[in-house]
Amino acid sequence: MYGDTVVALSTPPGESGIAVVRMSGREAVKILSGMIPDAHTWETHKIHKRKIRGTDGNLIDEVLAVIMRAPDSYTGEDVVEISCHGSMLIITELIEELIARGAVVAGPGEFTKKAYLNGKIDLVQAEAVADLIAAETRLQSLVALEHLGGGLSRKVREVEDKLLEQLSLVEVSIDFSQEDIETWSAAELTEVSREIRKKLRSLIESEVAGKKLRRGIRITLLGPRNAGKSSLYNALLGEERAIVSSIPGTTRDLLRERIHIGGFTFYLEDTAGIAETGCEIENRGISIGREAARIADLVLFVIDGNSGCEAQEERELARMGHREVIVVLNKKDLGLREDESKVSVRLGGVKAVALSAKEGEGLDKLREEIFSRAVMSSAADLSRERIALNARQAASLAEAERTLEKLEREMDKGAEILSLYIREALEACGRVTGRAAAEELLDTIFNRFCIGK
Amino acid sequence: MLKKDKKAPGFSVIVIGGGHAGCEAALASARIGFDTALITISRADIARMPCNPAIGGLAKGQLVREVDALGGEMGLCIDEAGIQFRMLNRAKGPAVWSPRAQADKKVYHRRMLKALREEKNLTLIEGEATAVAVRNGKVEGVAIAGGEGIGGKKVILALGTFPNGIMHIGEKQIPGGREGEPPSCLLSDQLAGLGIERRRLKTGTPPRLEKSTLDYSRCQIQPGDDDPVPFSFRTRRLQPDQVPCYITWTNGRTHEIIAANIDRAPLFTGQIKGTGPRYCPSIEDKVVRFRSRERHQLFLEPESRESEEIYVNGLATSLPADVQERILRTIPGLEEARIVRYGYAIEYDFFPPHQIHRSLESRKIEGLYFAGQVNGTSGYEEAAAQGIVAGINACLSIRKEPPIFLDRHQAYIGVLLDDLVTKEIDEPYRMFTSRAEHRLLLRQDNADERLMKYAVRYRLLGKELWEEMICRRRRVERARRRLAAETVPADRCKGILKEILPEKGAQPRLATKLLQIPGVDLEEVESVLKDGPLGLGEREREMLRIRIKYEGYIRRQKKMADKMLRMDKIKIPSDFSFEIEALSAEAREKLQIFKPENLGQASRISGVRASDLSILMIFLERRNKQEQG
Secondary structure, three states: OOOOOEEEEOOOOOOEEEEEEEEEOOOHHHHHHHHOOOHHHOOOOOEEEEEEEOOOOOEEEEEEEEEEOOOOOOOOOOEEEEEEEEOHHHHHHHHHHHHHOOOEEOOOOHHHHHHHHOOOOOHHHHHHHHHHHHHHHHHHHHHHHHHOOOOHHHHHHHHHHHHHHHHHHHHHHHHOOOOOOOOOOHHHHHHHHHHHHHHHHHHHHHHHHOHHHHOOEEEEEEOEOOOOHHHHHHHHHOOOOOOOOOOOOOOOOOEEEEEEEOOEEEEEEEOOOEOOOOOHHHHHHHHHHHHHHHHOOEEEEEEEOOOOOOHHHHHHHHHOOOOOEEEEEEOHHHOOOOOHHHHHHHOOOOEEEEOOOOOOOOHHHHHHHHHHHHHOOOOOOOOHHHHHHHHHHHHHHHHHHHHHHHHHHOOOOOHHHHHHHHHHHHHHHHHHHOOOHHHHHHHHHHHHOOOOO | OOOOOOOOOEEEEEEEOOOHHHHHHHHHHHHHOOOEEEEEOOHHHOOOOOOOOEEEOOOHHHHHHHHHHOOOOHHHHHHHHEEEEEEEOOOOOHHHOEEEEEEOHHHHHHHHHHHHHHOOOEEEEEOOEEEEEEEOOEEEEEEEOOOOOEEEEEEEEOOOOOEOOEEEEOOEEEEOOEOOEOOEOHHHHHHHHOOOOOEEEEEEEOOEEEHHHOOHHHOEEEOOOOOOOOOOOOOOOOOOOOOOEEEEEOOHHHHHHHHHOHHHOHHHHOOOOOEOOOOOOOHHHHHHHOOOOOOOEEEEEEOOOOOOEEEEEOOOOOOOHHHHHHHHHOOOOOOOOOEEEOOEEEEEEEOOHHHEOOOOEEOOOEOEEEOHHHHOEOOHHHHHHHHHHHHHHHHHHHOOOOOOOOOOOOOHHHHHHHHHHHOOOOOOEOOOHHHOOOOOOOOHHHHHHHHHHHHHHOOOOOHHHHHHHHHHHHHHHHHHHHHHHOEEOHHHHHHHOOOOOOOOOOOOEEHHHHHHOOOOOHHHHHOOOOOOOOOOOHHHHHHHHHHHHOHHHHHHHHHHHHHHHHHHOOEOOOOOOOOOOOOOHHHHHHHHHHOOOEHHHHHOOOOOOHHHHHHHHHHHHHHHHHHHO
């Protein structure tokens, strides 16, 4: 912790042109030199263009890298900054590679903490630094909680339980070898380890390199026909991308484009208007739209503010349940039947924004609302921490995976050696779940085995 | 109480209690050179073993070796009193080997008493200590029932299970500290009056049987090792005439009787309130919790060559006497057994150790030390380990020197002390090898390399043994370097590996790498070395084997240990306030209870997260800066 060399993504995550990965600590230059052989000869504060390859020899990316030697850096330690292309896949691979070479994933507020400890930040700011650490930690645990009961966290906990079970069998054979109780077998341990590795691999791939992160933050426009979704779509994009007409049901397909708000990347999706229709193609379009809204990070529910909200639309809104929704009252230029606050109250407190896509009025307000949900809302899917955490999680799970590989290779070694690997894998998983599973070892043993002479 | 002006006869160190903690504490203090008093209720019960007649065992054997390397007495006593020696886990890696011996309890007692008597700075006093004299938050001496007070600069409490001890045999409750001995209530009550928190724990012991009434032919024999290894680094040769133990098992009929009488078991009727150890449950507990088990293993262990008593290891119970009788009738070999003493459970006070420093000194009362079961531990070995540390630290404190600080990677003793001040004790604490995160470093074979330097520094041992150890280590290191530099040619490797790796044997390998392959003998490799054999003694060869086998792993564990050490080095001043807004509520509460002395200890308190540590670091740094001005 104190003397560790830490690494983290220091630009906002999501697909972007350039991402900066920052590493700070005594070993920073040494670790970089492992990937870029001449790095230790670099002058301080000079930028170099190099290719970075993984341990397996595959090219990760061509990057710009700079070393800022102590004490002239933000943290006061040797700092390395690597600017790479902003794909989550590249970022994750790069961070994993640095970790494999000895860096540690930075904890909340860690760079600032180091700066403070090294006298780079003023003495009076101790509270502020502590608050920053506490706040980031709260965000992370909120995110972890959100995962509980359905997502990553539960799956990793299952992995931990399996590892703990094997560890208890191995440890019992050491500490309670005089008792006549069951014990571990190399065959079973190997099988369990392989199974767990498979699970970890699929978690790493689905959670991080998978669609969810590659696509950035996803916003879906949904609403009745002719509410002006496509106009809003074009207005937010700043170009005529979707065909706009007064004919209800013009949009039938799902459209998707990238937009940037406040330096963040969003994917904006336009969908077919919802209506009861006999047209097979249109119905298909509507169901695609609903499906898109179901998995979106944020739904903009667009209605015609001039004609107001119908019972059917209220039902549609209710269908979305707890999803992040902003109700957009379009066509403000034609006059509103009900104002934002009334609509909001009637719909049970959902945020409503009135605007005119046609005139451009109110668009900034909508952008702000989207941005603040993305950046400020901690528990939401849109949280920047959530994505940053995922890079962290992926690195930790990959570490557990590597450790188990070693375990399998050294299955002919004694219980006291195998125990080391299982504990290490548990520790890596614990960084995702926040659980210190090894501390539960004795409880597990006493619950499971009849011990005691 | 004490007279205010005169404190004669006064001692530098007073130890209360003559059990395993008390004896080591008193000997260490006297040997370091301070006049020491050991107060015991009865001299005849010095170093008595109220529970199983054995010393050592898994993790405990390592503790005994460590106490010995620090100059303690336990190893020497058991080497003389042992009647059966075994090295446990011999089939496993040497990192987890543990010596264990059956003890002749009477010989052990006599041997320890002799050591105490021969110690010139040590005075044995018979009597019951009823109070600790305290003035201005500092200890001054001890009051003895019906006698004068004794002045003392430091007082070590090694009271065992005596504080408010109550023994249970079925419905019967007998106040007592051990079988046949009265409890000590006044002292515990006085300590509570001084504001020291106490809680209750429970432990139990099985019935003792008369040897001549047992039928060993129906049991399985368990002999000692053919080549017994001594506990003490000072014992040159063991010549025990070993006595075997026997194994038998309970069965369905036994369990039926227990189940039918469970409503008479104090453990289940609510009569016993203290928490017992989960690793050493009573037979009724085992039967209730593990119904599906068809049998439980029992070890028949002799208590002494001079007595007929046999200890039934595995049959701890507080069931009523008549049920204990009926249980025995169902067990093969024990059908005719006559019970000499009934099994019982004992409840006693302990003083939760978040109230002591890692040096074992009370946080509240200067100069007062707690060692052994009073801290919530169980086991003779755990007690002895704390005793010797308390003895050393009391002396160092008189000399105004800092206490001895053994790290977790240095000794099981370090793990024990650290756990005491960072973990909540909710059952009697026993050492397990799995409690040590650096298990490969804490072996029974290298306790001298790890700890003897302290014994030499504090004059608890002479220099000779230590110098011998240094020379031995050098010779081993030279041999290791030779092996690491020599490549064994392919044809030789093929020969050595013909049975282990028949397909891949024929390639040249470094001698050390060759030795890392499981199943390769050092002797075989030695026979093919260019410059002939290594010329090492047996002990050195053993060290070499271990070093090579664990090479990479030991390096890794050392690295981990260094990392931990960095945290341990960040001290937290004793007046540091944990009232920090940014800390999580749980961390704040725990930190205020445990008051860790450094950041490493803080990290080992459950509920304290990495972010809490970061926040502590920030505030510690600010304090440093403010102090520097």
